[in-house]
Amino acid sequence: MDFAPIDRVYRDCVNENVPNVTVQRLPVYLSCLESLGTERERVSSEELATLAGVTPAKIRKDLSYLGTFGVRGVGYDIEHLRFQIRVVLGLEEEWPVVIVGVGNLGRALANYGGFQEHGFDVVGLFDADPAKVGTEYDGMLIRSLDELGPTIHESGATIGIITTPASAAQATAQALADAGIKSILNFAPVVIKPPGDVDIRRVDLSTELQVLSFYLHRRGVDVE
Amino acid sequence: MDFAPIDRVYRDCVNENVPNVTVQRLPVYLSCLESLGTERERVSSEELATLAGVTPAKIRKDLSYLGTFGVRGVGYDIEHLRFQIRVVLGLEEEWPVVIVGVGNLGRALANYGGFQEHGFDVVGLFDADPAKVGTEYDGMLIRSLDELGPTIHESGATIGIITTPASAAQATAQALADAGIKSILNFAPVVIKPPGDVDIRRVDLSTELQVLSFYLHRRGVDVE
Numbered sequence: 088m089d090f091a092p093i094d095r096v097y098r099d100c101v102n103e104n105v106p107n108v109t110v111q112r113l114p115v116y117l118s119c120l121e122s123l124g125t126e127r128e129r130v131s132s133e134e135l136a137t138l139a140g141v142t143p144a145k146i147r148k149d150l151s152y153l154g155t156f157g158v159r160g161v162g163y164d165i166e167h168l169r170f171q172i173r174v175v176l177g178l179e180e181e182w183p184v185v186i187v188g189v190g191n192l193g194r195a196l197a198n199y200g201g202f203q204e205h206g207f208d209v210v211g212l213f214d215a216d217p218a219k220v221g222t223e224y225d226g227m228l229i230r231s232l233d234e235l236g237p238t239i240h241e242s243g244a245t246i247g248i249i250t251t252p253a254s255a256a257q258a259t260a261q262a263l264a265d266a267g268i269k270s271i272l273n274f275a276p277v278v279i280k281p282p283g284d285v286d287i288r289r290v291d292l293s294t295e296l297q298v299l300s301f302y303l304h305r306r307g308v309d310v311e
Numbered sequence: 312m313d314f315a316p317i318d319r320v321y322r323d324c325v326n327e328n329v330p331n332v333t334v335q336r337l338p339v340y341l342s343c344l345e346s347l348g349t350e351r352e353r354v355s356s357e358e359l360a361t362l363a364g365v366t367p368a369k370i371r372k373d374l375s376y377l378g379t380f381g382v383r384g385v386g387y388d389i390e391h392l393r394f395q396i397r398v399v400l401g402l403e404e405e406w407p408v409v410i411v412g413v414g415n416l417g418r419a420l421a422n423y424g425g426f427q428e429h430g431f432d433v434v435g436l437f438d439a440d441p442a443k444v445g446t447e448y449d450g451m452l453i454r455s456l457d458e459l460g461p462t463i464h465e466s467g468a469t470i471g472i473i474t475t476p477a478s479a480a481q482a483t484a485q486a487l488a489d490a491g492i493k494s495i496l497n498f499a500p501v502v503i504k505p506p507g508d509v510d511i512r513r514v515d516l517s518t519e520l521q522v523l524s525f526y527l528h529r530r531g532v533d534v535e
Contacts, residue, residue, distance in 0.1 A: 103529070107364075114521040118513075122502030138502075140331075177524040184520070192423075195415035200477065201500040201517040206524075245527055246520065253424065269530070270523045276425035278346030278362070286526055288519045289342075293425040295512045296408070296470065297338040299494045300401040300430075302510055303469055305327070306493070 105175065109149045113172050115139050116149070120169045131162040178206045183244040185211040185268075187259050188251035189219055189229050192274055196248060198225050210242040211235075215255065232259075235266040246270045253277035260287065329399065333373045337396050339363050340373070344393045355386040402430045407468040409435035409492075411483050412475035413443055413453050416498055420472060422449050434466040435459075439479065456483075459490040470494045477501035484511065 105113075119138035123130060132150075136143040147157065153171050157163045173179050184202075186193050189212050196202065197209050212229045214220060220231045230238060238244070247263035249256050249271060256275035263271055264282035273279050273289045281287045329337075343362035347354060356374075360367040371381065377395050381387045397403050408426075410417050413436050420426065421433050436453045438444060444455045454462060462468070471487035473480050473495060480499035487495055488506035497503050497513045505511045 105525075110525050111522055113525075114515065114518040117521070118502065118515055118518075175525070176521045177528040178521060180524075182520075182524050182527075191415045191419035195419055196516065199416075199500070199516055201515060202520065204500075205517050205521060207517065207520050246523055270527055272519055272523060276423070276428075278342065286523065286530075288523055290516070290519050291338065291342055291425060292420065292423055292514070293429050293431065294338040294342075295496055295514050296406075296426065296431050297341070297400045297402060297429060298335055299470055299496060299510065299512055300404075300406050301329075301334050301337075301399070303406075303494055304401040306510075 105152045109152055110176075112139070112141065112145075112149055113176055116146070117169065117172045117176070117178075120165055120172070123165055125166075127165060129162040130165050130168075132157050135163070173205075180206060182207050182246055183210040183242045184208065184246040184248055185213060185235070185239060185242075185244045185263075186248045186250060187213045187232070187235075187263065188249060188255070188275075189214040189224060190250060190252075193248075193250035194224055196250060196274075197227065207246070210244055211238045213238075215251070232262055235262055239266045239268060244268065246272065249273045249275050249279075251275055260285070329376045333376055334400075336363070336365065336369075336373055337400055340370070341393065341396045341400070341402075344389055344396070347389055349390075351389060353386040354389050354392075356381050359387070397429075404430060406431050406470055407434040407466045408432065408470040408472055409437060409459070409463060409466075409468045409487075410472045410474060411437045411456070411459075411487065412473060412479070412499075413438040413448060414474060414476075417472075417474035418448055420474060420498075421451065431470070434468055435462045437462075439475070456486055459486055463490045463492060468492065470496065473497045473499050473503075475499055484509070 116135065116139055119135055132143040132146045136146045153175055155168060155171055184207050186196055186209060197212060202209065212224060212227050213232055213235060214229050215232055219229045222229055247268040249259050251259050253275045256273060256277050256279050260271055260279045261282045264285045269285060271285055271287045273287055278289065279287055340359065340363055343359060356367040356370045360370045377399055379392060379395055408431050410421055410433060421436060426433065436448060436451050437456055437459060438453050439456055443453050446453055471492040473483050475483050477499045480497060480501050480503050484495055484503045485506045488509045493509060495509055495511045497511055502513065503511055
């Protein structure tokens with residue numbers, strides 16, 4: 088008889104109830120908690136709020152969906168909270184991912200420390216350029232798109248990352264969907280129409296720059 | 312006698328009143344509007360909401376801070392709205408930026424289409440590696456960190472982008488602050504303590520992957 092591990096039971100229990108807006112803030116909280124290091128034991132909602140750029144009330148509300156409540160005057164146990172967020176986000180498991188488009192950005196992501204640390208394991212690199220196919224980057228073979236299906240099947244990859252030029256992104260998303268991928272992270276500077284029931288999230292690397300330029304304006308810094 | 316251009320007057324007028332949470336969504340709306348192309352004239356708050364992943368009520372509320380109201384049954388004028396958001400975010404002006412750390416990610420950002428398109432102009436590449444200093448990437452000279460001050464002074468750069476390894480990020484932020492930079496975008500997988508009154512925003516490239524893994528769980532996709 089098998090028993091589900093306790094972290095799995097906990098996760099399944101809270102997973103349904105976490106609102107989408109909270110889900111998007113959990114990685115930010117996790118990153119703030121990680122920045123506190125391993126020497127300290129506790130953090131107040133006020134301090135965590137300052138680090139994350141939200142209000143303490145929002146922190147308390149968001150974490151209450153995880154069944155976690157800070158102790159007044161004592162705060163949250165950092166290690167426990169970190170573990171809880173990791174479990175809820177699914178980061179205590181391994182997620183094999185494939186990357187399509189081995190340009191500068193694809194290569195940067197292939198050995199980005201932040202991926203491995205959170206359980207994202209790059210299991211395949213793909214490129215349409217015949218000159219790259221068959222060569223290696225960082226010890227990994229670069230394959231042709233024809234091999235997407237078999238590689239995804241063998242590795243059990245569930246997430247595909249698109250780092251192609253904008254013009255190739257839509258066709259790449261279709262190829263990933265055809266090969267069985269259910270979730271796509273798109274770094275190409277273009278909006279992709281989801282093929283079928285595939286979940287697509289886009290990372291626009293200029294978004295945060297746009298926010299910075301807004302605040303530079305407000306501070307009255309002008310370049311003219 | 313000089314008159315301020317009309318877009319400047321408009322921007323200064325609304326800039327103070329836009330809440331921080333709205334500021335962070337404006338780049339997302341802009342990206343959605345850009346995805347609609349130039350052939351269509353109008354978009355409803357419902358359609359824009361679907362593209363942006365928020366509620367139509369939130370769209371209407373956010374855009375009301377810009378003094379923009381859709382017409383019932385007609386929607387928003389796409390081109391006008393795009394222009395308004397660009398003005399408020401300061402994207403109708405040029406923002407010279409410098410990049411420190413010319414690894415894969417630094418190179419990817421140096422010619423990222425999404426930057427130029429939004430007025431961010433890379434005017435300097437810097438690296439601590441003597442083997443890279445003096446060489447060129449994409450027609451741009453890679454300089455040593457000693458040259459940060461003069462380059463920033465001459466180019467009027469106000470934004471610095473950090474794409475160094477995590478271990479070098481804090482010292483790089485300090486060097487950028489010493490050279491007069493007021494806003495920093497940090498891509499290194501580490502949290503930087505702001506030197507002085509410098510505004511720092513961090514891009515964690517794994518954040519969106521963490522959100523994807525949450526939803527994969529909820530969909531019951533498991534890799535074990």
